Amino acid sequence: MAAIEAVNAHNLPFELKPVPADPGGNTDRYAGLCDDLIVRHGVRHIVGCTTSWSRKEVIPVVEKRDAVLWYPCVYEGFEASDRVVYVAACANQHLVPLMEFIMPRFGKRAILLGSNYIWGWETNRLAREMLHAADGEVLGERAIAIGDTDIGHLIREIEAKKPDFILNNLIGESSYAFLKAYAELGRRDPDFRSSVRPVVSCNFYESELERVGLDAQDNFTVSCYFRSLPGEANRTFVEAARTRGADSGISAFFAQSYASILLIAAGIAHAGTDAIEPVLAAAKTHATGTPLGDIIVDARTNHIALPAHIGRARGDGGFDIVHQADHAIQPDPFMARTYLQTSADKGQQPGFLRLVK
Numbered sequence: 001m002a003a004i005e006a007v008n009a010h011n012l013p014f015e016l017k018p019v020p021a022d023p024g025g026n027t028d029r030y031a032g033l034c035d036d037l038i039v040r041h042g043v044r045h046i047v048g049c050t051t052s053w054s055r056k057e058v059i060p061v062v063e064k065r066d067a068v069l070w071y072p073c074v075y076e077g078f079e080a081s082d083r084v085v086y087v088a089a090c091a092n093q094h095l096v097p098l099m100e101f102i103m104p105r106f107g108k109r110a111i112l113l114g115s116n117y118i119w120g121w122e123t124n125r126l127a128r129e130m131l132h133a134a135d136g137e138v139l140g141e142r143a144i145a146i147g148d149t150d151i152g153h154l155i156r157e158i159e160a161k162k163p164d165f166i167l168n169n170l171i172g173e174s175s176y177a178f179l180k181a182y183a184e185l186g187r188r189d190p191d192f193r194s195s196v197r198p199v200v201s202c203n204f205y206e207s208e209l210e211r212v213g214l215d216a217q218d219n220f221t222v223s224c225y226f227r228s229l230p231g232e233a234n235r236t237f238v239e240a241a242r243t244r245g246a247d248s249g250i251s252a253f254f255a256q257s258y259a260s261i262l263l264i265a266a267g268i269a270h271a272g273t274d275a276i277e278p279v280l281a282a283a284k285t286h287a288t289g290t291p292l293g294d295i296i297v298d299a300r301t302n303h304i305a306l307p308a309h310i311g312r313a314r315g316d317g318g319f320d321i322v323h324q325a326d327h328a329i330q331p332d333p334f335m336a337r338t339y340l341q342t343s344a345d346k347g348q349q350p351g352f353l354r355l356v357k
Contacts, residue, residue, distance in 0.1 A: 002244040003261035014268055016261070019043055023054070030057040038065040044274055047072060047260045050253075051146075051171070052118045059084060068276055070264065072256035074203050074223075076122035077333040083276075085283065086303040087260045087292075088252070089224050091126055092332040094202040096340065097308035098222035099130045101323055102200050107164025108136025113154060113178065114169035116143040123169045123202060126340065133341040139163050144170070149177035155185055159192065168201045168219075175204065176211050183215035194218035205251035206318060214315040224292055224306040225255040226319050237291045248317065259290035263297070293328065303331030 004016045019041045023029035030049065037043040038061070046062065047070045049055040055071055062069045062083040069084045077090035112127055114120020120143055128138050139161040142154055151174070158166060170178055179199060186193040199219040206227050209216055227238060227250050241250055241258070264279065266288040271278035283297040295304045305328035311319030332338045 002241050002246050003258040005244050006240065007261060007265040012265070012269060014274070016265060021048075027051070027054050027057060030054045031061050034058045034061040034067075034069075035065065038062070038067045043067065044276060045070060045264045045279070047257055047264075049073065052076060055084070056118075066276060068280065070260035072260045073253065076119050076126075077335065078122060080301045080303075080333055082302065084302060085260070085263070085280070085297055086301075086331070086333070087263065087295075088256045089202075089306050089308070090303060090331055090333040091123065092335060092338040093224070093306050093308055093329045094222050095123055095126055096130070096338060097325075097329070098200060098202060098220070098310065099127060101222075101310050102165055102198075102220065103131075103134055103136065106198060108134050109139055109164045110136065110167055111139050111158055111161065111163040112141040112167045112169070114141075114143050115146045115171045115174055117146060119171065119203075120169045124167065126335070127167050130340045144174060146171060147173050149173055151178050151181055154178060155181050158182070159185060159189070162191070163197060165197060166199045168199045168204070171203065175201075176208070179212045179219070180215045183217075205253060207249050207251040207253060209313055209319070210248055210317045213317070216313040217315045219313050220322075221311050221313070221319065222308055223252045223311060224308065225252045226309055226311050226321060227251060228311070228318050228321060229309065229324070230321070234291065255291040259288075259292050259295065262290050263288050263295070298331055301331055301333055303333055305330050 001018060004018050007016050019037055021033040021037055023033055034046060037046060044067050046067060049058055049071055050073050052075050058069055059081050070087055071084055072087045074088045074094055075090060108131055110131055112124040114124045124141055131138055140157055168175060168178065182199060195218045201221045204221045205223060238250055246254060263283050266286065267279035267282040268274050270282035270286050284299045287294040287296045292306060297304055307325035307328050309321055309325050310323035312322045313319055
């Protein structure tokens with residue numbers, strides 16, 4: 001809504017009109033609401049969905065009804081629809097640089113946690129492959145139901161096996177409960193403080209950090225955007241967003257959704273219409289300035305090139321940038337060109353089938 005307000009303030013020859021639809025987190029409602037937006041309200045461009053589960057419910061609808069989903073959330077990859085624009089990182093843009101940062105600093109013995117659906121499955125599968133390629137070890141891989149907060153067994157296993165780090169692919173309340181319980185373990189036993197054995201995530205941001213507070217301190221997250229990124233452009237964006245009602249909610253989720261609206265508006269401005277094909281063609285040929293940088297949609301995959309910054313959680317709801325990327329990583333959603341090995345003198349060529357132990 002902040003981005004729509006910003007676009008409309010420029011007095012363009014068109015006006016963006018939002019038609020909100022809230023499925024309330026109920027995955028069974030996404031397809032029906034999406035169909036209603038297109039058929040009854042005439043919507044052509046939909047910005048939304050968080051989980052991969054909900055996105056996969058919506059894709060058949062936008063493909064059938066000739067609309068576009070602008071998906072603003074990090075995901076596991078292994079997908080490319082000509083009716084989805086992926087305005088966030090896939091695995092080679094988040095997991096791979098995160099693991100390459102963490103393993104040399106903390107070690108190669110890990111426990112992998114994930115919510116029991118495709119995000120957790122696929123991200124942990126790739127992490128397992130990277131660890132094995134680096135002569136590391138997966139001490140355990142556990143999945144729990146989305147929203148489950150009964151995580152005592154995870155803490156007990158971590159305490160018994162003492163991993164070098166924990167990869168956290170839990171989502172929502174499950175993630176918050178785990179981080180709080182792990183912090184309590186660290187208070188009981190300093191050997192499990194996050195400064196010693198951190199929790200690392202590909203999907204944990206400022207808006208969630210505020211839910212966990214001090215219990216998330218010293219854990220790591222990879223993201224294409226952090227509110228604390230230096231530079232005048234980001235400061236201007238954050239201040240402008242705050243004047244439009246956003247404050248503590250400014251995070252990668254916010255920036256990616258904001259960028260989606262700017263891509264749509266720029267596509268309409270270049271094409272002179274909101275029709276699907278001309279807008280997509282414009283987004284693939286003209287760079288658009290966004291909080292994520294100047295971005296252009298990759299014509300082959302409908303993804304975008306993005307940087308991979310690494311942040312370490314502070315106790316005040318923000319992140320310290322411990323690694324600021326100096327370039328954007330080209331999207332490789334099917335991992336066809338990405339090396340999962342961290343050592344240059346070993347491992348398979350990208351693009352080949354790999355044996356995952």
